Amino acid sequence: VASLEVKPERTVVRVGPFIAGNLHIGVIAGPCSVESEEQTVSTARAVKAAGATALRGGAFKPRTSPYSFQGLKEDGLKILALAREETGLPIVTEVITPADVPVVAQYADILQIGARNMQNYRLLEEAGYAGKPVLLKRGPAATAEELLLAAEYILNTGNHNVILCERGIRTFESHTRYTLSLATVVWLHQRTHLPVIVDPSHGTGHSALVPQMAAAAVAAGADGLIIEVHPRPETALSDGFQSLTFEQFEATMELCRKVAEALGRSL
Ligand code: PEP
Ligand code: MN
Numbered sequence: 001v002a003s004l005e006v007k008p009e010r011t012v013v014r015v016g017p018f019i020a021g022n023l024h025i026g027v028i029a030g031p032c033s034v035e036s037e038e039q040t041v042s043t044a045r046a047v048k049a050a051g052a053t054a055l056r057g058g059a060f061k062p063r064t065s066p067y068s069f070q071g072l073k074e075d076g077l078k079i080l081a082l083a084r085e086e087t088g089l090p091i092v093t094e095v096i097t098p099a100d101v102p103v104v105a106q107y108a109d110i111l112q113i114g115a116r117n118m119q120n121y122r123l124l125e126e127a128g129y130a131g132k133p134v135l136l137k138r139g140p141a142a143t144a145e146e147l148l149l150a151a152e153y154i155l156n157t158g159n160h161n162v163i164l165c166e167r168g169i170r171t172f173e174s175h176t177r178y179t180l181s182l183a184t185v186v187w188l189h190q191r192t193h194l195p196v197i198v199d200p201s202h203g204t205g206h207s208a209l210v211p212q213m214a215a216a217a218v219a220a221g222a223d224g225l226i227i228e229v230h231p232r233p234e235t236a237l238s239d240g241f242q243s244l245t246f247e248q249f250e251a252t253m254e255l256c257r258k259v260a261e262a263l264g265r266s267l
Contacts, residue, residue, distance in 0.1 A: 001155040002148050002162070002192045011193045013133050013161045015090040015109045018054040020163055021195035025260055025267040026224035028092050028110075028135075028197070029249060030056040032239035033069060034076035042231050044083040046246040050253045051267065054110065055080065055089040056226055060096045061238060062114050069237040077107035084109075092135060092226070098126040105130035115139050115167055115202070118150050128157030135226075137165040137199070144184045148192060164188060164196045165226060166217075168203035177205020177242070180213055185220045197224035201242045207233065210244055211252040218259045218267065227252065 001007075012021035020026035029047035034040050034057040044055045059076025061069065072079070080091045090109035095101055096117060104111060110133045117123050118139035127134050134154050138147045147164060154162050166185055168178025180203030188196045198217035200210045214225050230236045230243040244252060253267075260267035 001160075002151050002194050004191060004193050007193045009193065011160065011162075011195060013163050013195055015054065015133060016088065018090050018110075020197060020224040022223075023265045025218060025222065025256075025265055026054060026197070027052045027253070027256075027267065028054040028056045028224065028226040029229045031058075031230050031236065032228045032243060033058045033061055033237050034072055034079050035237050037079050037082060039231055040079045041083045041086050043229055043246075044087045044089055046231075047229055047249060048087045048089055050246070050250040051257070052253075053089065054092050055083055055087065056092045056112075056228070057083075058094050058238070060094055060100055060104065062094070062096050062116050063238070074103055077104065081107050095123070095127060098122050101126040101130050105132055108132060110135050110163070113137060118142055118147065121150075121153050124150060124153035125157055128154035128159040131159060133161035133163065134159065135163045135165055135197070137167050138169070138184075140168065140170045140178055142169075144187055148188070151192075151194060162194050163224070164192070164194050165199055166196065166203070167199035176203075176209065178203055180204060182216055182220045185217065185222050189221055195223035197226055198222045199226045201226070201228040201239070201244075205242050207242055207244050207248065210242065211248065211255055214252050215255045215259045218256045218265070219263070225256070
């Protein structure tokens, strides 16, 4: 169902101001985790002013260690809803179990399936049936072919608003947290009509590498970006080392806009 042979025209996913696909680049930005109302609402305002068209923020967090911050759960979803009221930005937030789909779908505009859950097939189906657009992140050890097959589980529920996300894979290289595979963006576009976005934050794991890799993703034809931004990255409860400050995000957007304009695409 995801194949270009089945549907030659590109799928465009639209949610309010967020448009991804067919020359439209949608930028999702915000904190890794929702930590407080002040942190989330101030970030929402800043990323909107810089040109982001959706707000990200994790309320249910899939942490490597069970001793790390697990997210504010439904309280976090309520804060996201408040930030949406304040800014008009649609909300992108992760759902980590099938049982949580109803509560997350009650607040979210786009359901995020995290890299660790790319092949959690019951979760993919439940998220698909919720009827909201689904952002499907590539597993760190999944091939692009497996990402496309995972997307089929969502598409087969009748939900055709699926966004694929390259967020880096695990390799022997350790100077970056993951290895961001931008060739995969081009490869996917040659096979699927679905929009493909890039996460340079998890893909590199270092805020200093994010601006250039975001711009490179736009140059590779990405239909969108998902970028972690925090008012005070050094105090973040998760992923502070890869989160941009408001100023760094604004500069990243300026750089990406130049690349997009040079290629006749809108950002
Ligand atoms: C996230 O977006 O904060 C996240 C946990 O991403 P991933 O699933 O790609 O690791
Ligand atoms: Mn994160």
